[in-house]
Amino acid sequence: MTTQTATWPEGVIARYLTVGGATVDITHDTLTAEDTEPNVSVAACGGCLAYTNREWRLRADRWDNGKVWSDEAAHAWAQSHAETCRAMPKPSA
Ligand SMILES: [Zn+2]
Known part of the structure; x- marks a missing residue:
């Protein structure tokens, strides 16, 4: 099982x-x-409707305006969701 060859959508x-x-x-x-x-990092599942938004401004006091912190939070959410989500992707016609 691999999706390595698929082209990623723009912006991913x-x-x-x-x-x-x-x-x-x-x-x-x-x-x-x-x-x-x-100004927000978004993680969205393509199998189900789950997603999360991490606003950079919540940590705007940081050197990176909160971007890295938000990315890390989005990555952590994506990792844990990916480990448990059993929704299958809808076949593309
Ligand atoms: Zn999911």
Whole structure:
């Protein structure tokens, strides 16, 4: 079982393979429509509807404006979700 050869969607900075064969993608996004720069790390499962948002501004006092902290939190969420999610990816036609 491998999804290594598939091209990652644009903007995906990390991808975790779930036990169900789906992927959890980590991206950077904007929190609101008014935001012009990415300010949130998002981890979303392609097998089920689970996702998490980690806002950079919650740690904006840091040297990186909270980006690395948010990425780490998103990675940790993706890792633990991938270990337990058994939802299978919908076959692409
Ligand atoms: Zn899932």
